[in-house]
Amino acid sequence: MRVNLIEQVNNAGVIGAGGAGFPTHVKLSATAEFILLNGAECEPLLRVDQQLMEIYPDEIILGFQSAGKAVGAKKAYLCIKEKHGKVISILRERIEALNASPFVEVTPLPDVYPAGDEQILVYTVTGRSVPEAGIPLNVGCVVINSETALNIFNASKGLPVTEKFITVAGDIPNRVTVKVPVGTPIMDVLKQSGLDSFDDYAVIDGGPMMGPVMTDLSGHVGKKHKGFVILKKDHSLIRKKTTTIEQARHINISACAQCRMCTDLCPRYLIGHNVEPHKSMRIQNYGLNDVEGKSHAQLCCMCNLCELFSCPAGLHPKLANDALRRDLAEQNIRYQASGNEPAARQNREYRQVPSKRLTARLGLSTYDKAAPLQEVVCAPEAVCIPIDSHVGAPAIPTVSVGDHVQAGQCIGVAAEGKLGAPVHSSIAGTVIGIENNHIVIRRG
Numbered sequence: 001m002r003v004n005l006i007e008q009v010n011n012a013g014v015i016g017a018g019g020a021g022f023p024t025h026v027k028l029s030a031t032a033e034f035i036l037l038n039g040a041e042c043e044p045l046l047r048v049d050q051q052l053m054e055i056y057p058d059e060i061i062l063g064f065q066s067a068g069k070a071v072g073a074k075k076a077y078l079c080i081k082e083k084h085g086k087v088i089s090i091l092r093e094r095i096e097a098l099n100a101s102p103f104v105e106v107t108p109l110p111d112v113y114p115a116g117d118e119q120i121l122v123y124t125v126t127g128r129s130v131p132e133a134g135i136p137l138n139v140g141c142v143v144i145n146s147e148t149a150l151n152i153f154n155a156s157k158g159l160p161v162t163e164k165f166i167t168v169a170g171d172i173p174n175r176v177t178v179k180v181p182v183g184t185p186i187m188d189v190l191k192q193s194g195l196d197s198f199d200d201y202a203v204i205d206g207g208p209m210m211g212p213v214m215t216d217l218s219g220h221v222g223k224k225h226k227g228f229v230i231l232k233k234d235h236s237l238i239r240k241k242t243t244t245i246e247q248a249r250h251i252n253i254s255a256c257a258q259c260r261m262c263t264d265l266c267p268r269y270l271i272g273h274n275v276e277p278h279k280s281m282r283i284q285n286y287g288l289n290d291v292e293g294k295s296h297a298q299l300c301c302m303c304n305l306c307e308l309f310s311c312p313a314g315l316h317p318k319l320a321n322d323a324l325r326r327d328l329a330e331q332n333i334r335y336q337a338s339g340n341e342p343a344a345r346q347n348r349e350y351r352q353v354p355s356k357r358l359t360a361r362l363g364l365s366t367y368d369k370a371a372p373l374q375e376v377v378c379a380p381e382a383v384c385i386p387i388d389s390h391v392g393a394p395a396i397p398t399v400s401v402g403d404h405v406q407a408g409q410c411i412g413v414a415a416e417g418k419l420g421a422p423v424h425s426s427i428a429g430t431v432i433g434i435e436n437n438h439i440v441i442r443r444g
Contacts, residue, residue, distance in 0.1 A: 005070050005156060011410075012155035013223075013422045015390040017164075018116070018145035019206060021224040022391045023414075023421040024152065028070040033140035035068040036125055037149055039080040040109055040116030043207025044359045045169040046227045047177050047371040049146040052165060053080060054087045055373065056150055057094040063153030064144070065100050071142050075103065077125050081115065082108035112352040113209065114303045118143040120267050129271045129344055132299055133337040160408050162426040167227035167371045168193050170364075171201075171235070175371040181426035183383030183441070184221045186214075186228070192376060193230055202238045204229040208362055209304045213241050220438070222389035236363050240308065245323045248316035253285040255313045262306035262317040265351055268299060272342025275299035277306045277317035284320045295335040297324035309353060309361050381443055383426050387412045388437040392419030397439055403431045411439055 010025035068076035173194035388394035395412030414420030433440035
């Protein structure tokens with residue numbers, strides 16, 4: 001059964017749907033004491049996971065249960081924020097009806113940011129701190145996303161990943177969550193917002209905390225996309241997120257008083273990791289040649305809390321970390337971790353940031369509204385399917401220009417002996433191009 005599910009998940013091209021894109025069959029090949037379903041969705045405005053758990057509870061529970069058995073877990077924790085009382089009730093009722101209890105149980109999470117960071121999630125649920133530069137498996141845990149669990153269920157039925165759920169949110173007339181074929185033009189998704197022109201708007205790819213501001217809207221939806229946040233170009237968040245590393249250095253050196261707020265509220269620091277953004281600011285501001293001091297920047301999870309919430313002067317600790325990470329990469333220097341499980345700071349529980357306060361600080365409270373999943377018919381004339389949207393080597397195309405393909409047909413396989421995942425056509429049509437790590441298919 002274990003091998004069969006892993007093969008099915010591999011053949012279906014299932015990867016982490018929460019943004020990382022790690023091939024799921026590799027995770028399920030591990031052995032772990034616990035498996036956690038990450039349904040926190042802690043980025044403000046995004047609404048995919050909570051709705052999937054409400055609409056597809058049976059599929060997600062069964063997919064999660066199968067994944068838990070595959071890794072040999074003794075317990076499966078389905079994690080969702082405690083504020084979603086209705087969804088929690090549905091999940092608990094269906095867990096009992098499907099006889100998935102007591103192996104699967106719902107674990108409510110506090111409504112804080114970043115509850116969905118997998119290392120924060122592991123500590124919150126199990127009390128175990130993942131070692132510095134480590135992964136949850138180092139403390140006996142495997143973490144998957146709720147949409148990934150849905151895709152695992154579908155894979156067990158022979159259905160590959162050909163569609164993606166995406167929230168469109170922000171300063172727009174129509175906040176909505178849609179299901180679209182992989183490879184759909186991003187502009188087709190953005191137009192579900194009710195806007196006709198985006199000349200005065202900027203688009204964040206993903207959540208408002210970690211997502212980058214897009215410089216080109218002509219791309220296509222991949223398996224990792226989760227949401228698009230649309231804001232006016234003069235919104236304070238857009239101005240902040242478009243600051244360059246070079247600009248940030250001039251700003252940081254002029255005002256940083258080493259108050260430590262960026263470090264004292266850092267989620268990874270609070271679970272015991274040696275990441276201290278205020279030191280990154282000091283090293284960058286004064287050009288200190290401290291290799292050991294610089295290397296802690298590689299422990300940053302890039303949650304952006306230090307930059308978008310913690311700093312009372314509105315400075316750029318995260319960009320200081322980025323600058324040090326870039327320098328270390330150029331010198332081929334990596335953080336030397338001890339491999340030991342760190343001890344969480346005693347004051348951690350008092351320094352967690354409530355989501356509502358974060359949303360207000362970002363200037364997004366007005367837009368923090370429902371984005372209901374709608375049966376929008378999105379039928380693009382052509383799709384442009386990325387073959388490199390997962391962690392690892394790009395898939396190797398198995399089709400040629402001129403070939404006719406069916407929806408769900410495998411069009412690219414993982415490179416032999418390398419980390420990767422296959423890709424499938426999301427529509428029926430004709431292959432009209434294979435270039436720039438994309439396979440283009442025209443409908444019909």
